[in-house]
Amino acid sequence: MIELVGFDADDTLWHSECYYRDAQDEFEQIIGRYVDLKQQSLHERLLAIERRNLKVFGYGAKAMTLSMIEAAVDFTNARISAADIHRIVGIGKHVLSHPVKLLPGVRDAVEAVAARYKIVLITKGDLFHQERKVAQCGLADLFHRIEIVSEKDEAAYRRVLAEFDLAPGAFAMIGNSLRSDIAPVVGIGGWGIHIPYHLLWAHEADTDFAAGSPRVVEVKDASGIAAALEQLDRRAAA
Structure with a gap:
């Protein structure tokens, strides 16, 4: 028994996942100022970075935020501004403070x-x-x-x-x-x-x-x- x-x-x-989806949408809006999202396969490339980082960062909103920052630098060939990096950090903080x-x-x-x-x-x-x-x-x-x-x-x-x-x-x-x-x-x-x-x-x-x-x-x-x-x-x- x-x-x-x-x-x-x-x-x-x-x-929970709904907050992460909203975060990804905001991330794409930021990256969309630098690259053509339709041509970049952004979802797949971000997922690959997150999977690669799992053994280093683990799971959760902090790990997601660090992977997004890495992805942002990669996707934009390091052209992303400090202000937009700060916005990505804010995305992570928002996920960490969402209501239960x-x-x-x-x-x-x-x-x-x-x-x-x-x-x-x-x-x-x-x-x-x-x-x-x-x-x-x-x-x-x-x-x-x-x-x-x-x-x-x-x-x-x-x-x-x-x-x-x-x-x-x-x-x-x-x-x-x-x-x-x-x-x-x-x-x-x-x-x-x-x-x-x-x-x-x-x-x-x-x-x-x-x-x-x-x-x-x-x-x-x-x-x-x-x-x-x-x-x-x-x-x-x-």
Whole structure:
């Protein structure tokens, strides 16, 4: 039977990617003063820089801002002004200070799950930013543990389970990203509840994991979490 349930944070409990999309739009407006955006494949080139920098900067708004500055210098052949570099820094600060807006039905869903299972919040990204969002979300007291990790991979989930002294088969993870929230948990023998968000960073979409796995249930929104856990409980018991 499932004993521990993990929740992703960004775009599972609260809105996040929409702020990054707005930031990218502002970045393109700045770069568009220097180059023809249609000819530059800006999205693909920025994503390549962000991926290359992940091992150095990690995830989150600060990493995005540094990658944008690097990209701005590269795209404009170092012609970008100091004033526009300052505007890019401002874009990053704005993302770091965005309000925490829970997704519909999330509070009721988390409270319902917490009444039946131990729950843990597992999120990745900039430590200060994630801590601020957790503090402002109004849900922190419901979780037995809050883990902010540098990467969501099999090793990270194994560490969390070791701290609870649980086998992977007793753990279910809830999240919007197949790559980060579901695939590594299923890979170690756990269970997953996938809640797609209407926006997904291209890096998170880069996975060949089959969503139709019998160890995964997909739901449309938070209201389906309780029924999905009951379904996974039955499968785990069988």
